[in-house]
Amino acid sequence: MAGKDGNTLGTRAIQIGFLVAVGLVWWALAANRMVTPLFLPHPEAVWRAFARLVSGGQFWSAVGVTLTSIVQAYGIAVVCGLAVGYLVSRSRYSTRLFEPLIAACFAVPITLFFPIFILVFGIGPASKVAYGAVYGFFPVALNTIAGFSGVGAHYVKAARSMGASRAQMFRHVLLPAAFPVVVTGLRISFFICFASVLGGEAISSASGVGNNIAHAAELMEPARMFAWIVFVIVTAIILNMVVSHVESRGREH
Amino acid sequence: MSIADHSTMRPRAPARRIGAFFDGPGGIVRARLALIVVAILALEVYARLFANPTFFPPLTEVARSLFDTVLADPQIRGAVADAIWQITIAYGLSIAVGLGLGLAVGWTSFGRRATFPIVLLLYAIPQVVLLPLFVLVFGLGAGSKIAFGFSHGVFPILVNVVAGMRNVNQLYVRGAQSMGANRIDLFRHVIFPHMVPSFFAGLRLGMTMTLLGVILAELYVSTQGIGYFTKVFAETMDPAPLYAIILLLAAIAITFNEIVRIAERRFTRWQA
Numbered sequence: 001m002a003g004k005d006g007n008t009l010g011t012r013a014i015q016i017g018f019l020v021a022v023g024l025v026w027w028a029l030a031a032n033r034m035v036t037p038l039f040l041p042h043p044e045a046v047w048r049a050f051a052r053l054v055s056g057g058q059f060w061s062a063v064g065v066t067l068t069s070i071v072q073a074y075g076i077a078v079v080c081g082l083a084v085g086y087l088v089s090r091s092r093y094s095t096r097l098f099e100p101l102i103a104a105c106f107a108v109p110i111t112l113f114f115p116i117f118i119l120v121f122g123i124g125p126a127s128k129v130a131y132g133a134v135y136g137f138f139p140v141a142l143n144t145i146a147g148f149s150g151v152g153a154h155y156v157k158a159a160r161s162m163g164a165s166r167a168q169m170f171r172h173v174l175l176p177a178a179f180p181v182v183v184t185g186l187r188i189s190f191f192i193c194f195a196s197v198l199g200g201e202a203i204s205s206a207s208g209v210g211n212n213i214a215h216a217a218e219l220m221e222p223a224r225m226f227a228w229i230v231f232v233i234v235t236a237i238i239l240n241m242v243v244s245h246v247e248s249r250g251r252e253h
Numbered sequence: 254m255s256i257a258d259h260s261t262m263r264p265r266a267p268a269r270r271i272g273a274f275f276d277g278p279g280g281i282v283r284a285r286l287a288l289i290v291v292a293i294l295a296l297e298v299y300a301r302l303f304a305n306p307t308f309f310p311p312l313t314e315v316a317r318s319l320f321d322t323v324l325a326d327p328q329i330r331g332a333v334a335d336a337i338w339q340i341t342i343a344y345g346l347s348i349a350v351g352l353g354l355g356l357a358v359g360w361t362s363f364g365r366r367a368t369f370p371i372v373l374l375l376y377a378i379p380q381v382v383l384l385p386l387f388v389l390v391f392g393l394g395a396g397s398k399i400a401f402g403f404s405h406g407v408f409p410i411l412v413n414v415v416a417g418m419r420n421v422n423q424l425y426v427r428g429a430q431s432m433g434a435n436r437i438d439l440f441r442h443v444i445f446p447h448m449v450p451s452f453f454a455g456l457r458l459g460m461t462m463t464l465l466g467v468i469l470a471e472l473y474v475s476t477q478g479i480g481y482f483t484k485v486f487a488e489t490m491d492p493a494p495l496y497a498i499i500l501l502l503a504a505i506a507i508t509f510n511e512i513v514r515i516a517e518r519r520f521t522r523w524q525a
Contacts, residue, residue, distance in 0.1 A: 006366070007366060007370075008366070010363065010367065011363065011366045011367035011370075014367035014368065015367065015368075015370055015371055018368075018371050038389065039386070039389060039390050093281075096281050097281060097284050097285060097288070100285065101285060101288065101289075104507075107461060107506075107507070107510050108503050108506050108507060108510075109461070109464045109465045109468050109503075109506055111465055111468045111469055111472065112468055112499050112502050112503055112506070113499060114472060115472065115483040115484075115486075115487050115495060115499065116492075116495070116496070116499065118487060119308060119487050119492060119495065120308050120309075191377075191379070194379060195379040195380075195381050198379060198381050198382055199381035199384070199469055202381060202382070202384055202385060202473060203469070203472050203473050204472075209382075210381070210382070213382055213385050214384075214385045214473075216385070217385030217386065217388070217389050218385075222389075225385060225386065228382070229382050229383060229386065232379065232382045233378050233379070233382065236377065236378060236379045237374065237377055237378070240377045
């Protein structure tokens with residue numbers, strides 16, 4: 001629907017203008033010291049801090065710790081979420097029994113339980129992995145249930161009457177019908193794992209990107225803190241664009 | 254039950270299986286409750302017999318320390334009351350700004366196409382990396398928690414207001430305008446009724462996110478408020494009050510969610 005949501009020259013100009021304006025306002029405020037450099041350091045200072053970070057050895061080790069935690073948390077969340085979601089969706093009864101319970105758990109902010117993760121798993125990466133995995137489990141499980149239980153009964157009946165085996169039923173009927181919903185759950189879960197691991201590291205940790213941001217804030221080193229923040233935000237936005245591009249390409253096929 | 258319950262008065266077939274108790278529309282609720290009871294009992298037995306008591310206290314212990322330690326301590330009570338206030342204020346701000354900005358963004362098609370991608374771009378930022386900055390700017394007190402809760406809560410509301418306005422049939426808008434409706438009439442009688450489902454979906458998600466933002470900031474600031482007490486209980490290896498304060502806050506979070514859901518049911522009833 002290009003007419004309803006598409007971009008024209010005018011809308012693109014406003015979007016680019018917004019980004020340029022944000023950059024200019026940041027520059028102007030920082031250059032004239034209208035905001036204390038503690039809250040808003042000069043972009044050049046941030047750039048220099050970033051260059052120092054990357055050339056130092058700690059940058060990649062912190063990124064490595066965080067990335068490993070995210071991948072582990074996401075892996076656990078996906079495997080458990082798909083397995084639980086698929087099993088629950090197998091009968092109408094178990095769907096109606098378990099789905100509201102899982103949805104109710106997800107409505108409670110799981111962040112509340114973060115101190116328990118620290119208590120049990122310590123302040124190392126394991127607590128962040130467990131926390132991210134638990135948080136990321138829910139969207140995968142809920143969307144897997146929604147996807148598989150939403151497959152039209154007439155498709156299932158038609159396939160069965162044509163003599164489809166269990167494997168054929170799964171491969172040709174259930175999976176294609178459930179796939180788009182499941183993929184949405186996988187996407188949401190990834191960004192939840194991403195934010196959970198970083199948040200957990202910021203709150204209580206000894207290493208990782210989140211810890212580095214919190215540490216820079218405690219030491220009142222705003223340039224280094226902003227360098228990390230901008231790095232994470234740019235990474236997240238690029239990831240987001242890649243994922244939505246892949247998803248929309250997948251939908252077209 | 255003073256009124257005779259006719260379903261129990263009906264003679265029952267003697268050979269019904271136990272599973273029948275969990276069948277039917279009421280049965281599913283009974284089954285769900287039974288599952289919760291079983292889970293609580295299993296946790297209790299596990300904690301009493303197998304678990305390490307420094308990590309996993311029995312729920313009965315947790316319940317006792319909820320009354321003996323958590324609710325009896327005026328400082329903890331104060332911290333919890335502060336959190337409730339922070340959530341309320343942050344959520345109120347989220348609704349006001351989310352609705353206002355949403356209307357501004359969604360009012361014209363050009364405005365929406367030009368500015369909505371900017372909103373979505375900002376929404377995609379993992380805000381948790383800004384938490385140390387929020388605390389630096391707004392301080393250790395209520396300010397940073399309200400601000401962080403607001404920054405989480407406002408986006409889902411804003412996005413859903415815009416999405417809801419997009420679904421309003423332009424024919425109705427033009428019809429109302431041709432009958433002389435001004436902007437306020439248009440909003441009150443045409444746009445708002447159409448965006449109610451989407452708006453309330455945003456309010457629900459906005460509440461979840463506001464809770465997340467406030468709690469994240471509460472836990473991050475470990476020198477005062479709830480974060481201080483969770484840190485103390487965790488460090489002194491005193492898990493029962495830690496679990497108690499967490500479960501108390503979870504109950505508060507559920508209450509906030511339920512208030513929004515009740516409001517949603519009330520306002521969307523006419524549609525069903």
